[in-house]
Amino acid sequence: MAKRALLIMLISFQHFSEQSHSHFSRLSRSKTAASFTLKYPGSFISSQSTISMVFAAEDLEAGTRKPKFQTEPTLPIYLKFTDVTYKVVIKGMTSTEEKDILYGISGSVDPGEVLALMGPSGSGKTTLLNLIGGRLNQTTVGGSFTFNDQPYSKFLKSRIGFVTQDDVLFPHLTVKETLTYAALLRLPKTLTKEQKQKRAIDVISELGLERCQDTMIGGSFVRGVSGGERKRVCIGNEIIINPSLLFLDEPTSGLDSTTALRIVQLLQDIAEGGKTVVTTIHQPSSRLFHKFDKLILLGKGSLLYFGKASEAMLYFSSIGCSPLIAMNPAEFLLDLANGNINDVSVPSELEDKVQIGNSKAETTNGKPSPAVVHEYLVEAYETRVAEKEKKKLLVPIPLDEEVKSKVSSRKRQWGASWWEQYTILFCRGIKERRHDYFSWLRITQVLSTAIILGLLWWKSDSRSPKDLQDQAGLLFFIAVFWGFFPVFTAIFTFPQERAMLSKERAADMYRLSAYFLARTTSDLPLDLILPHCCCSGTRTSYWGYPDGLKEGHNSGFSYCDDLHAGWRVFCEESSSICVLDPLYVFQLPHLQAASQGSI
């Protein structure tokens, strides 16, 4: 008995740990998804000039071109932010520390423009993007953010598209399913279901995703679409609502230069349709850099430059920093932001600091240290540009008061009624999770557990009191196992879904109650099937053995048969089937024996 119990514990531990491993590896895969780099064949580069005039979105894989991106009218939104500061509170074991992340960042972006946030890793690009996108509402945020000269309101949630750095998508849904569900949930109630579905198809064709529309997105165990296609699906998920404001966090990271250029070209086309686009970018090629209208250069959380991207080089040369060799402007600016002035002319003020003999200001090769360069750049921006730019931000935007006031509406706009949200989420949940539930790995685990259990209790005689006690242990184990199995599934699935839930809730896609109920009820039928498989597997391993746990061996007692038939009906209808079904399977031999007076 003790040996069996130990073996059972080992089986269940292995089962649950494999389950957790599969969920967490999928999580990490989704985080690194953007690092897939696939090269596309095609004649994009050679036909670039023609594209910028007439065409924008073309299917690189197919080598075909498509007309320019959607230009549907949308509510224009002018975004301004002034003196933005942000600090985080880091709580240690004994002390609490405050860390400044952003120091007084100001800027603006108008409809029809693409603003790029550039800077070295850790300079605060993502933080700034989250703040201006309304994703960080903490008390430690300072400064002002206005949308058409109005503060942030809930109305904006349905007007903002936000593409996060990690591609948060369901791995088992196809591209078409992903975009169709997004359209059904996010587009306004005024559109019919067919119109919403058509919109998803239009976005697929606008993004050049026709060839992979029926391919799964992919995860750790399923090969899906390529990194570039995945990124385009993420962008499609957001532009499907025709947002007024589109925020993107590193949409080109991990992509080859041609695909990256294609994505930035797409952003430019979206902006040309009257939308306001803000994107962070890590290290753009020179071709990419020239596609941005405005630029914010950050260094260690401070503003080093805000203005037209095309005038950035001019500004830095005006403060004495110019490249000494031919260089990609983006590379030059990132070098400066990092305080690296190799191959860069040093302004006389900095040279003076080194000559004065300040050892802290000097590196081993006699050049100013990165900290000194950073200080100089921050000061230069503050004294020469900052005030002028801040004054510009005070100028009221050229829009009617009526249009401006639309933004300040506090009313949330749901794309679907509660019941529609529930049904859409229910269908999506079943479609997504059936692959998980019925994967070969899961079925093999369940069946092998069932067979091992059956073999462990092989030839257990229900007429012997000792074996009956043993069988009670088996029943207890199966009941507990199937009671906890769905609980563990839920526990390990939630971290993976959490990112999706926060992303969709931040966009006001559905009510939390609709999600919770849809999630619970869509899991239920799936949770009921595997216990049946397990119990059937265990029972099968007893076929041919007349006196063990085989069904109906005490058929002489008709009351028990009726009881068990009724029990089965109850079990099949009940949500507690996971616990009760094993009891039915083995026909409670000890109960039967007791009824017959053998105990």
Ligand SMILES: Nc1ncnc2c1ncn2[C@@H]1O[C@H](COP(=O)(O)OP(=O)(O)OP(=O)(O)O)[C@@H](O)[C@H]1O
């Ligand atoms: N909640 C937080 N707690 C502690 N530190 C934080 C927090 N949020 C941001 N930071 C720190 O703030 C700095 C800026 O982070 P952020 O993610 O904005 O940088 P980034 O420029 O987007 O970097 P990357 O290009 O690598 O994504 C980093 O040093 C980061 O560690």
